[in-house]
Amino acid sequence: MDLEQQVYMKGGHGEESYANNSLVQGNVIFSTKLIREEAITSLYTNTLPSSLAIADMGCSSGPNTLSVVTEIIKVVEKLCKKLIHSSPEYKVYLNDLAGNDFNSVFKSLDNFKENLSDEIKTEIGNCYFFGVPGSFYGRVFPDRSLHFVHSSYSLHWLSKVPEGVNDNKGAIYIQSTTPSNVIKAYYEQFQRDFSLFIKSRAEEIVEGGAMVLTFLGRKGDDPRSKDCCFISELFAKVLNDMVLEGTINEDQLNSYNNPNYYPSPHEVKLEVLNEGSFEIKQLEVSEVDVNALNNHSPYTFTQSMRAVFEPVFVSHFGEAIIEDAFNRYQEIVTDIMAKEIIKTTYFTLSLTRKS
Template sequence: METVETLHMNKGAGETSYAMNSFIQRKIITLTKEATEKAIMEILCSRREPIMKMGIADLGCSSGPNALRVMSEIVEAIYAASNMLDRPAPKELMLYMNDLFTNDFNNVFASLPSFHKRISRKNGDDSRNNGYFGSNCFVSAVPGTFYGRLFPTKSIHFVHSSSSIHWLSRVPSGLEDKNGKGLNKGNISISKKSPNCVLEAYSQQFKNDFSCLLESRSQEMVYGGRMVLSFLGRQSMDHTSSNCYYQWELLANALMTMVSEGLVEEEKVDSFNTPYYASCYEELKTEIEKEGSFMVYSHEAYEVDWDDGMYLQSDNDILGAMSKGERFSRTMRAGVESILKYHFGNHIMDELFQRYAILVEDHLSKTRAKFFNLIISLVKRH
């Protein structure tokens, strides 16, 4: 199963949409802001002459308020850095919003008027320009997988990606035996019960994908360009050393309760695996050095609570009345429902995520569950 065909965040602005249930992702974006600002400053500092036209790409922009929030912060960082350096800002900003073909780009671009107003007001520009401080911002959708070419050669100065690189281009091959039976029995992702062949298959798929991402960006980015990638990962080379996949184990448990009641076929669960991989810094560094086009400028990691950021909209009465388990269940549903529907059908979704919410609530009552988020800043060598 290739993600280009099946993976997208839930569309629209309904109660199970990504737009209404992406608070954890918003929190992660705030953690990336400092690395982004440093990268922008370094890009502008490294050039003797002012940049006249600057290409900026957000890989895996998705939809909802987070998408243009990122671009707004990048534009503001360019403005602030230009002021600090006492240099003219780029005359034109080419802002590329990338995600898979099935992404809800209509939702993104419906917010463009407010985006232009925000950056114009923030930077004291005449709103008639639809730009900022005398510049023009040209926003474009670039549908397609970031594990391949997306942009013209040497056209991009800065690449940003948040909460996206942990998605693989496809479910790894080699997860079935010669008779087509699933080898990751009772699981839907890597778990402590997964056989070594499953771990190796996921690891190899990640290496293939990440090297493709680096090779593609190396052709598209200018010398000295910067890339800031933020995504869910793990703390060590040992896949089972932490609970970096536990959100998937609980979802598998919810599915297996439905199997026990005859609501889902066990073979259906055994044949389903998520295109998700939590990498560690050592793996990333190895692939970066092997590809050779980029140098690691900095890297850092943060722990993020499963329910972190869910209270950012305190005026949302519906969210306020929900349990932690229900809120986290909605967050997961907004991100993974598309691939579950593709395999299991739409008819079990409500029941599945109700059961999942109960399991998550029980887990959170016993422990402070956390994600491990990696942020890595890269510089284009040549």
């Protein structure tokens, strides 16, 4: 599977699009607002750049894409008034894999600029937008060209499915039955990917620059824990039922594994410290009540999962099974939501580039 071509959120503005099914992600962005404000305030007051370069990595499309940019510009403009300093020019780089619906984002820019000027009651400085397709696991930008990097709900996606996970029969990610060698393969792929991400950004961010990263993970050390594996186990149950009924064949299921890894706080800190270019300012661990954020609606929750996973499922299993698979998933989720609260864990990591 060529993940650079297949891993992307479902585009457009249809009923099953990511744009219309990213409420949880939007809530997480709102919940982590204070950490970003602290980071951008410290960065701007200490450097006062005449041109501020911002990168949103794994930007996706939809209402969340420009919300962080809005927030950053509003903070900077408020600081400029307080410091009696002229507004900087803004260079905003939107990065995601090539399959992302960049066109929808670009079509929204005129309204974005108009609405932002209305909100802050003044014309903002020159604001330039650039679409930058490509994997963030490696260099994306020139040396020392960025002041602030943001990424939300993206870094739990790996650059590829780890090698050596063929023993994970009947599962699509780590779960209670997953052998230790498969867990090791997933962790080692995360180490390679995340360390490369940190190293690449260290070369691209100016000294004193900042980075705020939010991504799914787990609270404890056990990679089989429910807070990171539960949702994928439900998908595995659906697919195993479809194998038993002959809708898909067993080889198709056994050859598929999600290209994700949900790390622990210790695993995240270890890679940052080993790379050495960034100071950890904050590492906050939080939970999302999935039931509440989806209005206790199994349909809404299923649609949000479909917007994320449909493209990668289609690339492996084909389009014919998708409707049936997600209908089955909704049935399981309906039963689960009636009995318990589904929770997921995420981290917010605030880093400053060392001198």
